[in-house]
Amino acid sequence: MAYPILSARGLCxxxxxxxxxxxxxxxxxxxxxxxxxLGLVGESGAGKSMIGRTISQFLPHGFAVTKGTLQFGGEDLxxxxxxxxxxxxxxxxxxxxxEPLSGLDPVLSVGQQMKEHLHRIGLAPGESWRDRALKxxxxxxxxxxxxxxxxxxxxxxxxxxxxxxIAMAFASRPRLLIADEPxxxxxxxxxxxIVKLIGEMQKRDGTxxxxxxxxxxxxxxxxxxxxxxxAGRPAEYGPAKQxxxxxxxxxxxxxxxxxxxxxxxxxxxxxxxxxxxxxxxLKELKxxxxxxxxxxxxxxxxxxxxxxxxxxxxxxxACIRVEKTPEIVPPPFAPGRAATSAKAHLTAEKxxxxxxTAWSPFGKRSSFKAVNNVNLTLDEGEFVGIVGESGxxxxxxxxxxxxLDNPTAGRITLDGRDVTANGQAERAFRRDYxxxxxxxxxxxxxxxxxxxxxxxxxxxxTGLHNSQRERAxxxxxxxxxxxxxxxxxxxxPSQLSGGQKQRVNIARALCTLPKILVADEIVSGLDVSVQAxxxxxxxxxxxxxxxxxxxxxxxxxxxxxxxxxVMVMYRGEVVESGRTQTVFADPQxxxxxxxxxxxPPDDINLxxxxxxxxxxxxxx
Amino acid sequence: xxxxATIAKLLVMRxxxxxxxxxxxxxxxxxxxxxxxxxxxxxxxxxNATTQEVEAMxxxxxxxxxxxxxxxxxxxxxxxxDIGRSIHFRQDVTxxxxxxxxxxxxxxxLAMMVGTVLGIAGGLFLFYVRGTRxxxxxxxxxxxxxxxxxxxxxxxxxxxxxxxxxxxxFTGRLSPGFERPVVTGFLLFDSLxxxxxxxxxxxxxxxxxxxxxxGIALSPALMRVxxxxxxxxxxxxxxxxARLRGLxxxxxxxxxxxxxxxxxxxxxMGVQFGFLFxxxxxxxxxxxxxxxxxxxxxxxxxxxxxxxxxxxxxYCVAVLVISIVVDSLYLILNPKLRVR
Numbered sequence: 037m038a039y040p041i042l043s044a045r046g047l048c049x050x051x052x053x054x055x056x057x058x059x060x061x062x063x064x065x066x067x068x069x070x071x072x073x074l075g076l077v078g079e080s081g082a083g084k085s086m087i088g089r090t091i092s093q094f095l096p097h098g099f100a101v102t103k104g105t106l107q108f109g110g111e112d113l114x115x116x117x118x119x120x121x122x123x124x125x126x127x128x129x130x131x132x133x134x135e136p137l138s139g140l141d142p143v144l145s146v147g148q149q150m151k152e153h154l155h156r157i158g159l160a161p162g163e164s165w166r167d168r169a170l171k172x173x174x175x176x177x178x179x180x181x182x183x184x185x186x187x188x189x190x191x192x193x194x195x196x197x198x199x200x201x202i203a204m205a206f207a208s209r210p211r212l213l214i215a216d217e218p219x220x221x222x223x224x225x226x227x228x229x230i231v232k233l234i235g236e237m238q239k240r241d242g243t244x245x246x247x248x249x250x251x252x253x254x255x256x257x258x259x260x261x262x263x264x265x266x267a268g269r270p271a272e273y274g275p276a277k278q279x280x281x282x283x284x285x286x287x288x289x290x291x292x293x294x295x296x297x298x299x300x301x302x303x304x305x306x307x308x309x310x311x312x313x314x315x316x317x318l319k320e321l322k323x324x325x326x327x328x329x330x331x332x333x334x335x336x337x338x339x340x341x342x343x344x345x346x347x348x349x350x351x352x353x354a355c356i357r358v359e360k361t362p363e364i365v366p367p368p369f370a371p372g373r374a375a376t377s378a379k380a381h382l383t384a385e386k387x388x389x390x391x392x393t394a395w396s397p398f399g400k401r402s403s404f405k406a407v408n409n410v411n412l413t414l415d416e417g418e419f420v421g422i423v424g425e426s427g428x429x430x431x432x433x434x435x436x437x438x439x440l441d442n443p444t445a446g447r448i449t450l451d452g453r454d455v456t457a458n459g460q461a462e463r464a465f466r467r468d469y470x471x472x473x474x475x476x477x478x479x480x481x482x483x484x485x486x487x488x489x490x491x492x493x494x495x496x497x498t499g500l501h502n503s504q505r506e507r508a509x510x511x512x513x514x515x516x517x518x519x520x521x522x523x524x525x526x527x528x529p530s531q532l533s534g535g536q537k538q539r540v541n542i543a544r545a546l547c548t549l550p551k552i553l554v555a556d557e558i559v560s561g562l563d564v565s566v567q568a569x570x571x572x573x574x575x576x577x578x579x580x581x582x583x584x585x586x587x588x589x590x591x592x593x594x595x596x597x598x599x600x601x602v603m604v605m606y607r608g609e610v611v612e613s614g615r616t617q618t619v620f621a622d623p624q625x626x627x628x629x630x631x632x633x634x635x636p637p638d639d640i641n642l643x644x645x646x647x648x649x650x651x652x653x654x655x656x
Numbered sequence: 657x658x659x660x661a662t663i664a665k666l667l668v669m670r671x672x673x674x675x676x677x678x679x680x681x682x683x684x685x686x687x688x689x690x691x692x693x694x695x696x697x698x699x700x701x702x703x704n705a706t707t708q709e710v711e712a713m714x715x716x717x718x719x720x721x722x723x724x725x726x727x728x729x730x731x732x733x734x735x736x737x738d739i740g741r742s743i744h745f746r747q748d749v750t751x752x753x754x755x756x757x758x759x760x761x762x763x764x765x766l767a768m769m770v771g772t773v774l775g776i777a778g779g780l781f782l783f784y785v786r787g788t789r790x791x792x793x794x795x796x797x798x799x800x801x802x803x804x805x806x807x808x809x810x811x812x813x814x815x816x817x818x819x820x821x822x823x824x825x826f827t828g829r830l831s832p833g834f835e836r837p838v839v840t841g842f843l844l845f846d847s848l849x850x851x852x853x854x855x856x857x858x859x860x861x862x863x864x865x866x867x868x869x870x871g872i873a874l875s876p877a878l879m880r881v882x883x884x885x886x887x888x889x890x891x892x893x894x895x896x897x898a899r900l901r902g903l904x905x906x907x908x909x910x911x912x913x914x915x916x917x918x919x920x921x922x923x924x925m926g927v928q929f930g931f932l933f934x935x936x937x938x939x940x941x942x943x944x945x946x947x948x949x950x951x952x953x954x955x956x957x958x959x960x961x962x963x964x965x966x967x968x969x970x971y972c973v974a975v976l977v978i979s980i981v982v983d984s985l986y987l988i989l990n991p992k993l994r995v996r
Binding site: 092094097122123124125126127130131133134135138139140141142143144145152153156187188190191201204 | 787893894898901902903911916989992995
C-alpha cells in the first residue's frame with residue numbers, strides 16, 4: 037500500500053464567527069493515495085466544496101478547523117505557516133473550478149495568464165514560457181495554441197476555458213488536484229471529454245484527485261473511491277464500484293434512485309422528502325442526520341448518531357439498518373395521462389430566425405441562422421423535449437414559440453390560429469394560451485415582490501380577477517398545487533430555497549391555466565432530489581390540468597423520463613425527432629449517438645466510452 | 657497592432673459624431689444669447705449715443721438681418737477662427753481665450769492628477785480596511801469629503817496654508833519679480849523648456865492650493881467607486897482561482913483586482929473630468945488665477961456676448977476631447993470592447 041498523499045483524521049470544521057457556532061464538517065476520515073481518484077458526492081450544502089476550501093485553508097470568514105488533522109505528503113496542512121501553504125498551492129496542489137468562463141481573468145489574455153502561472157511554478161533552464169505554454173496546450177488537446185495565447189476569455193467557449201485551466205493545473209505536475217464540479221457548467225458532450233481529459237492527465241502525472249460532483253453516476257464512473265457526504269458528515273465511504281452497485285447507506289440509495297435512467301425501461305423516481313437539515317440545527321440533532329428523510333428510519337435512529345460501520349473491505353456506512361437499504365425501491369413509472377387527442381395545439385412550420393450584427397461603418401454586417409427551417413407540432417397533453425448543446429438554437433426556438441422574438445420566416449399557429457404576426461391581438465391571445473418558465477428562478481423572480489403577488493402576476497396583464505381577495509385566493513390554490521405551505525405567499529423569494537423558487541416559477545406560469553408551457557432548462561443546476569420532485573410535480577400538474585409542454589434541456593436522462601417525444605437540435609436545425617423511447621434506444625443520426633454516449637451509463641460495469649461525433653458534428 | 661486599429665476606428669467615429677454636436681452647441685449658444693435682452697450695438701457705443709447712431713451701428717454689425725443669416729455669418733467666421741471681438745476688452749476673443757486657456761488647462765490637468773492619485777490611494781485604503789472598524793471611520797470621512805464642494809476646499813486651504821501658516825502663495829500664477837517666459841502659454845511647460853527653474857518652482861507653488869482644492873473634491877467619488885468595484889471583483893471566481901494558484905495577495909490586488917476594478921472607476925473619471933472645467937471657475941476666482949474662469953465671469957458680468965460664446969464653445973470642445981481620451985483609455989484597458 038502506497039503512502040497516502042492526503043489524509044484526514046477526525047477532521048472537524050466549525051463556524052465560530054457570529055453569535056453561535058455550528059459544525060460544518062464533522063469527523064472526516066479518509067486517505068488518498070497517489071494516482072487515485074476520490075469522488076465526493078452529496079446534495080448542495082452537504083459540505084463537498086468545504087473540503088476543497090479546508091485543503092487550501094481559504095475558509096469563509098469565521099470558519100476554522102477545530103479538531104483532527106489534515107496531512108499533505110506528511111506535512112500538516114492546517115498548522116503550517118501560510119507562506120509554506122502558498123508555496124504548495126498551484127505547484128503541488130492544483131484546483132479546477134466549477135465555472136470555467138469566470139475562472140480566468142477577463143482583462144488579461146490567455147498568454148498573460150499562462151505566463152504569470154508558468155513563471156511562478158518555474159521553468160526549466162533555457163525554456164521560454166511560450167514554448168512551455170504551447171507544450172501544455174498540446175497535452176490537453178487544445179489546437180492552435182499560438183493563436184490561443186493572444187485570445188481573451190470572452191472569446192472562448194466554456195470547454196476551451198476549462199481545457200486552459202486544466203493545462204494550467206497540470207503544468208506543474210501537481211501531486212494533488214481538486215476538481216470542484218468541473219463539468220457542471222458544460223454541455224454533455226464536452227463534459228465527457230473534459231472528464232476523460234482529467235483522467236488522462238491524472239494518469240500521466242500520477243496525480244491524486246478529489247473529484248467533487250453532485251452526480252453519483254458520473255462519480256462512480258471515474259473514481260476509485262467515493263465518499264457520500266450528508267450534512268457535513270460522511271454517510272458512506274468505499275470503493276466506487278461496490279458503493280454504486282450495492283449502496284449500503286439509504287441516502288446513497290435514494291440519491292441513485294432519484295436520478296432518471298438513460299437506458300432500459302423507465303422507472304419512477306424516488307422522491308426524497310423535504311430538505312437536508314440546515315447546519316445551524318445540527319447541534320440539537322441527537323440521532324442520525326438523515327433520519328428525518330429516511331424511508332427506513334426507526335425510533336432508534338433518532339436516539340444516537342450512528343457510527344461508521346464496516347460493510348465490506350474498505351467500505352463503511354453510517355447506518356444501523358444497512359440490511360434494509362436494498363428494500364428501498366423506486367415507485368413504478370407513472371406518467372399520468374399523456375397525449376389525449378391528436379389535435380395539434382401548436383404548430384410551427386419552416387421556422388427560421390436570423391440574427392444580424394449591428395450596423396457599423398466599418399466592415400460588413402454578418403448574420404447567422406439561430407433557428408433554421410424547424411417544423412414542430414405539439415399535441416394536447418404532450419410533453420416534447422428539445423435537446424442539444426448550447427448554441428444549438430433551443431432557447432431561440434423557445435423565444436419564437438412564446439412570442440418573445442419574431443421569426444424571420446415561417447408560420448406559428450396556436451389552436452389553429454395564426455399568431456406569426458405577433459400584433460396586439462395575437463399577443464393577448466398568446467398570453468392566455470402559452471406561458472414560459474425561465475431557467476434561473478434566482479433572477480426570474482422579482483426579489484422585491486412577495487410570492488403571493490409573483491404567482492398571480494398574470495392577472496395584472498388581463499385585469500381580470502385582479503382584486504386583492506381574488507389574487508390571495510388564487511395564490512393559495514397555486515401554492516397548494518405546487519406543494520408549498522400557504523404562509524409562503526407572504527414571503528420574499530430570498531427566503532425560499534432554490535427548489536422552492538423553481539416551484540414558484542412554475543406556479544407563476546400556471547396561474548391563468550395556459551394550454552402550453554415552455555420550460556427552458558428548468559431543472560439544470562438543481563440537486564437530483566429537487567429535480568426529481570419537480571419532474572414529478574410537472575407530471576402531476578399535467579394530470580390535473582392537461583397542459584402540454586415544450587421542455588428544453590441538455591440532460592438526456594431527464595428528457596427520457598419526462599417527455600413523450602424528443603427533438604434533437606444541432607446548429608439551428610432539427611437533426612432527429614421521434615418518440616423518446618425509440619430515439620434513445622436506437623438513435624439514427626450520428627449527432628444523437630454522440631449525445632447519448634456522452635452520458636455515463638447506468639450500469640457501473642459498462643465501459644463509458646463517449647464517442648466523438650463524426651467530423652462536422654463537433655461543437656467547441 | 658489590432659489595438660491601434662480599433663482605437664483609430666473609435667477616434668474617427670468620435671470625431672465624426674463631434675461635428676454635429678459642435679454644430680448644435682454653436683446654434684444653441686448663438687440662439688440663446690441673441691434672445692437675451694441685451695443689445696450688443698447699444699453696448700458698444702457711449703451711453704449718450706443717439707437712436708440714429710445705434711441704428712447705424714446695428715446695421716453695421718448686421719443685427720438688422722434675419723437671425724439665420726446672422727448665424728450663417730457668425731458660423732462662417734467661426735470656421736475661419738474668428739469668434740468676434742470682445743465688446744468690453746476691445747480685443748479679439750480668440751486671443752483672449754488663447755491667453756487664458758493654457759492656465760486653465762494646466763490647472764485642470766494638475767487637479768486631475770491630484771484627484772486620481774488621491775482617489776485611487778483612498779479607494780485602495782478603503783478596500784484594504786474592509787470589514788474592520790477603520791472601515792466605518794473611513795466611510796464617514798469619505799462621505800464628509802464627498803459632501804464638501806471645491807470652493808469650500810479652496811477657502812479652507814487658502815485660510816490654513818495661505819493665511820494662517822503663510823507657507824504657500826494664493827493669488828495669481830506667479831509672484832512679482834519672476835521672469836515669465838512665453839513660448840506656448842503653458843507656464844509650467846515654458847519655464848521648464850527654457851530652463852527657468854526659479855519660475856517653475858514659484859508657479860508650482862501657486863498651483864498647489866487651487867489644484868489640491870479641485871482634486872480633493874474629485875477624489876471621494878472615485879474612492880468609493882474603486883472600493884466597490886474592487887469588492888465586486890473579489891467576489892469573482894478568477895480572483896479566487898488565482899489565489900488557489902498561489903499568487904500573493906499583493907499581486908492579486910495589483911494585477912487582477914485593480915485591473916478589473918479600474919474600468920468602472922475610469923467611466924466615472926470621464927464624467928467628472930468633464931465637469932472639472934466648470935469647477936475651475938469658482939476656484940480661479942477665489943485664487944485670482946488668470947484663467948478662463950475669470951475671463952468667463954468678467955464676460956458674464958459685462959454681458960460680453962462674443963466671449964461667452966467663445967468660452968462656451970471652448971468648454972464644449974474640452975468635454976468632447978476628455979470623453980474621447982477616456983473612451984480610448986477604456987478601450988485599451990477592456991479587451992471585451994476591443995476584440996470580439
